[in-house]
Amino acid sequence: MTTATLERGRITARVPLTVQETLEMAASLTGATLNQFVVQTALREAERIIAQERVIRMSAREAQAFLAALETPLPPNAALKAALDDYVARRDDQTGSLDWAPRPKRL
Numbered sequence: 001m002t003t004a005t006l007e008r009g010r011i012t013a014r015v016p017l018t019v020q021e022t023l024e025m026a027a028s029l030t031g032a033t034l035n036q037f038v039v040q041t042a043l044r045e046a047e048r049i050i051a052q053e054r055v056i057r058m059s060a061r062e063a064q065a066f067l068a069a070l071e072t073p074l075p076p077n078a079a080l081k082a083a084l085d086d087y088v089a090r091r092d093d094q095t096g097s098l099d100w101a102p103r104p105k106r107l
Helices: 017-030 034-054 060-071 078-091
Strands: none
Touching: 017 034
16 A cells, blocks of 8 residues: 655744743643644644735725726826826837737646
């Protein structure tokens, strides 16, 4: 029977002795080794931060205003028109139009 091996990375950290002692105490209180405690705690915090940065939270009122702005955008102002004119001029494009298409998704 063959067992699959997981690829593993290594994380090391040099910390003051007081930090190490605090982590060791917390690990022992939870019944985990220091390594287990540090990895579990760091992973939980990393997942929380990633979720926090990926999700936009809005009140119902803010969501309504956001959707309304998407459905009926404001007309371009003078600054936006000037930026577009500058961009078109820099392209050295004969057509004067933008031929933009999204990049294909990477698989």
